[in-house]
Amino acid sequence: MTTIDLKNLTITKAHEALKKGDFTAVELAQTYLEEVKKKDGGINAYREVFADVLEQAKAADAKIKAAHEAGKDFGLLLGIPCAIKDNIMIQGRIAGASSKILENYHATYDATVTAKLKEQGVIFLGRTNMDEFAMGGSTENSAYGPTKNPHDLTRVAGGSSGGSAAALAMDGALFTLGSDTGGSIRQPASFCGVIGLKPTYGAVSRSGVMAMGSSLDQIGPFAKTIEDCKIVFDAIKGKDPKDGTTISETTYSIKDIGSKKPVIGVPRHFLKGDGIDSAVMEAFEKSLESFKAKGYEVKEITLPNIAYSLMVYYVIMPAEVSSNMARFDGMRFGLHVDGKDGIDDYFESRRAGLGREVIRRILLGTYVLSSGYYDAYYNRANAVRKMITDDFLKAFKEVDVIATPTAPSPAFKIGEKTNDPVAMYLEDIFTVTANITGMPAISVPCGSAHKEGKDLPIGLQLTARHGEEEMLFRVGEDVGQ
Amino acid sequence: MITIPELETLATLARIKLTDADKQSLVKEFDSILAYVDQLKKVDVSLDAEGRVGAVKNIMRPDESQDTSGADRDAILDEAPDREGDFIAVKKIIAQD
Numbered sequence: 153m154t155t156i157d158l159k160n161l162t163i164t165k166a167h168e169a170l171k172k173g174d175f176t177a178v179e180l181a182q183t184y185l186e187e188v189k190k191k192d193g194g195i196n197a198y199r200e201v202f203a204d205v206l207e208q209a210k211a212a213d214a215k216i217k218a219a220h221e222a223g224k225d226f227g228l229l230l231g232i233p234c235a236i237k238d239n240i241m242i243q244g245r246i247a248g249a250s251s252k253i254l255e256n257y258h259a260t261y262d263a264t265v266t267a268k269l270k271e272q273g274v275i276f277l278g279r280t281n282m283d284e285f286a287m288g289g290s291t292e293n294s295a296y297g298p299t300k301n302p303h304d305l306t307r308v309a310g311g312s313s314g315g316s317a318a319a320l321a322m323d324g325a326l327f328t329l330g331s332d333t334g335g336s337i338r339q340p341a342s343f344c345g346v347i348g349l350k351p352t353y354g355a356v357s358r359s360g361v362m363a364m365g366s367s368l369d370q371i372g373p374f375a376k377t378i379e380d381c382k383i384v385f386d387a388i389k390g391k392d393p394k395d396g397t398t399i400s401e402t403t404y405s406i407k408d409i410g411s412k413k414p415v416i417g418v419p420r421h422f423l424k425g426d427g428i429d430s431a432v433m434e435a436f437e438k439s440l441e442s443f444k445a446k447g448y449e450v451k452e453i454t455l456p457n458i459a460y461s462l463m464v465y466y467v468i469m470p471a472e473v474s475s476n477m478a479r480f481d482g483m484r485f486g487l488h489v490d491g492k493d494g495i496d497d498y499f500e501s502r503r504a505g506l507g508r509e510v511i512r513r514i515l516l517g518t519y520v521l522s523s524g525y526y527d528a529y530y531n532r533a534n535a536v537r538k539m540i541t542d543d544f545l546k547a548f549k550e551v552d553v554i555a556t557p558t559a560p561s562p563a564f565k566i567g568e569k570t571n572d573p574v575a576m577y578l579e580d581i582f583t584v585t586a587n588i589t590g591m592p593a594i595s596v597p598c599g600s601a602h603k604e605g606k607d608l609p610i611g612l613q614l615t616a617r618h619g620e621e622e623m624l625f626r627v628g629e630d631v632g633q
Numbered sequence: 634m635i636t637i638p639e640l641e642t643l644a645t646l647a648r649i650k651l652t653d654a655d656k657q658s659l660v661k662e663f664d665s666i667l668a669y670v671d672q673l674k675k676v677d678v679s680l681d682a683e684g685r686v687g688a689v690k691n692i693m694r695p696d697e698s699q700d701t702s703g704a705d706r707d708a709i710l711d712e713a714p715d716r717e718g719d720f721i722a723v724k725k726i727i728a729q730d
Contacts, residue, residue, distance in 0.1 A: 260708045353686045367686050397689045404688060463670045474647065481648075483723050488714030494724040495648075503650040511649055512662060518643045519635070519663070528674065535678040541687075574665050590687035618687045 156183045158323040163380040166326060167228050170216055177216065177231030181209035181275050184233045188277065188324040195300050197309070197318035199238050199250060201278040208275045209233075215273055228383050230273035235325040237316050238279045239286055239362040240371070242266050249362050250294040251284045253480050253487045253505025263360025264395065265329060265371055265388045272387055277325050280315030284507045286331055286364045287473070288312050289339060289579040290569065293509045298566055301343060304606040307563040310340030313374070317344040320374045327384050328374045333365045334465055335559075335583025337372045338595035342558035342611025345597045347381050347628070348374050350583075352618050353590030354399035356385075357392035365472040368465075368587040378628045381594070385621060404619030409552060414627050416443055417453035417551030427578060429561040435599030435610040436557045439631060443555075446630055451551055455543045458585060460536050465584040466577060467520050467533035473510075474517025480505065512573065541589040548617045553627050556582045558595040558611035562603065582613055591615050594624040596631040634664045 156175055169175055185205060192198050202208075212231035219226040236242070239249040241259035243266075248254040262270065269276075283293035291299040291314025299314040301307040302322040309318040313330030317340035320328050330337040332350040341348025349372040356371045363369060373384035391398045418440065423433070440450050482488040482501025489500040506514075520529035547554065560581055569576040586593035598612035612631055616623040637656050640663070644651045651659070701709075706719070715722040 257712060258708075260705065260712065354689045396692050396694060397686075399689065457676070460673060460676060463673045466666065466670050467673070478648075482714065484721055485709075485712035486714075494726045497724060498648040499650040502648055506649070511651075511655075512659065514647050514649065515640070515643045515659065516663065516666060518647045522643070522646075529670070532673050532676070532678060536673060536676050539676070539678065572665075573662050574669050577666075577669075590689065 156180060158183060158187055161326060162377050163228060163232055163326055163375070163383050166232055170231050171226075177209040177212040177275065178206055180231065181205050181233050181277070184277055184323075184325060187322070188319075191302070191322045192324060194305055195302055195309075195318050195322055196297055197280055197299050197315045197322060197324055198235065198278045199248065199281050199296060199315065200246065202245070202276060205233075205275060205277055212273050212275060227272050229269065229387055231275060232326050233275040233277050234269070234327050234329070235277045235280050235316060235319045236266070236329045237313050237331055238282050239331060240265060240329060241360040242276060242279075245279070247279070247362070249285045250282045250296055251505065251507065251510070252295045253501070255487065257486050259360070261360060264357035264392045266360060268388050280313070280319050280328060282315055283312035283336075284510050285362060285477070286312040286333055286336055287509045287513055289335070289576050290564070290566075291315060291340070292566065292570055293507055295507055300566070301563045301608075303345065303608055304563065304604075306565055307608070308343065308566055310343035310559070310563060312336040312340075313348075314340045316374050317341050317346055317348065320344070320346050320376065327376075327380055329371060329384075329388070330374055331361060331364070331369055331371050332587065333368045334469060334587050335580040337374065338583050338593060338611065338613060339559045339579060341374055341595040342597075342613075343563040343609065345600075345609030346374050346376060347378060347594065347596055348372065349381050349385060349594045349621070349624070350586055350592060351385060351389065351621055352399065352404070352592040353587075354397045354403070355389050355592070355619070355621070357390070357395040357398050359392055359394035363476040365469040365587075366476060367472060368469060370587075378596070378625050382625050399619070404617070406619055406622075407552070407617065413448050414552035414623060415449045415451055415550065416440070416627070417451050417547055417554045419455045419458060419554065419556065420452050421454060422458050423556065425560075427560050427581075428557065429601065431599075431601030432557045432559070432561060432610055435601070436555075436612060439598045439612050440555065442632060443630065448630070453547045453551060453554065455540070455547060457536060457539045457543055461540055461585045461588050462577065462581055464533045464536050464540065464588055465580065467529045468537065470513040470517035471521050471530050472517070473513045474515075474521065477506070477510065477514050537588050540585065544585070544589050544591060544615075552616070552623055554615045556613050556615075558582060558613040562601040562608035562610055586615050591618055592621045592624055594628055596628045598632050634667060635660055
């Protein structure tokens with residue numbers, strides 16, 4: 153067997169190699185399993201590596217052989233090893249959301265994204281670590297320990313999809329899936345030096361994915377190249393009768409700019425805070441320079457209400473969390489802890505099964521939704537949400553994408569922000585806007601910060617109009633160098 | 634800002650048991666989070682905005698029963714902490730005289 157260079161492997165390269173017979177799906181899967189075995193002890197990207205990976209790969213090889221014999225081509229994802237976040241269900245396997253309350257819960261059906269990937273013939277290597285129920289920005293809220301950053305093991309991988317980002321960055325999978333409610337794909341992608349896409353709200357079905365903030369959640373891919381990112385996005389997107397919020401190709405009219413260079417908008421007024429690391433701003437400015445050198449017009453824009461985005465998010469998100477988390481009752485599925493009577497079973501089970509951050513958000517959501525506070529918080533947040541969305545729509549009349557840094561800093565130290573919820577929440581300052589507006593956004597590596605002898609990746613975030621992921625891919629190809 | 638009795642009411646509504654130590658730290662955390670989101674009160678808004686994200690708004694589906702085959706039903710029931718036949722078993726909630 154030839155050695156497979158995982159570092160430089162992409163989905164398209166692997167597909168070509170499988171087609172030419174340079175290696176088999178079994179050999180590819182085996183190489184990934186060995187890499188995970190070697191590295192994951194120190195990184196903790198995986199919650200579980202599945203025991204049947206080689207059987208899955210054998211089935212893929214059989215399909216590849218059959219295609220060869222019939223003289224036919226086969227799908228780009230056939231035999232490609234991937235990993236998915238622990239809140240996405242695969243029938244019969246444990247889906248735990250990195251929470252004690254679902255420690256032994258077996259998914260009773262496939263998520264739509266899982267079913268679509270199965271149809272393509274991917275290899276599921278395992279499920280990845282995350283902040284419990286996707287609540288957090290560092291994966292330190294996992295009930296099973298934090299995921300460490302492959303670029304510096306003393307730092308976080310970001311969150312909440314930290315395991316998915318780290319699994320890809322450590323060459324422990326060829327692509328991964330995550331979920332993004334306020335930045336949970338893009339911020340870990342930025343920290344780990346990979347590409348992460350939060351699609352348009354409704355572009356990808358959420359059936360079979362554990363709900364956190366239902367008006368904010370989206371599923372999306374982590375990949376090494378824009379091309380790979382697009383391949384996975386195309387495989388998982390589409391209208392689904394099981395998710396009433398899914399959109400079709402015609403829901404949004406796409407602005408056709410032809411071969412004209414897209415115009416890049418920059419909300420300078422929002423990038424002046426002293427909370428932004430100087431290395432991040434330096435990498436950001438260099439990216440803008442490089443866009444200009446490639447003939448792009450870079451234009452300053454104003455988003456008058458953008459500074460309220462994170463406040464809106466920290467009202468709407470906990471409100472939705474508090475209702476979504478009501479299903480964990482210790483009776484129908486998941487952990488049960490006996491109390492003195494029926495109602496006490498709820499109190500004991502939820503107390504024992506849910507972590508601190510989850511409890512904090514449930515209570516905060518219960519507070520903002522309680523009578524007397526509803527208008528002051530929830531209703532007001534919804535109104536400001538609309539104002540922010542209108543600001544973006546107005547800006548998008550003049551520009552085609554909006555660029556900001558993905559996160560205000562490179563990966564921070566493990567434990568650095570765990571005692572200060574607001575400091576942790578500020579991690580999402582640039583990413584929440586896309587969830588508030590429902591617009592698609594992508595994080596693309598654009599540079600690095602040299603800290604304590606390590607090179608830490610920095611991401612550039614691009615946001616586009618609803619339904620315009622293609623614009624993100626097009627401009628994303630031109631980031632850096 | 635929030636008081637301990639208010640927090641206890643929220644915890645009862647949310648069905649979560651809190652220890653005294655939890656309450657002390659939660660009150661402090663609530664204060665810092667609420668101080669942050671309270672800045673929203675400065676915005677001049679009309680409070681009749683419809684809750685929608687992009688073109689997506691809340692819709693209803695017909696309330697129709699769907700066939701759940703034996704295998705699916707069994708898989709779902711098997712996830713319950715306590716099961717009796719085709720039922721999920723819970724504690725008695727009606728007191729006897």
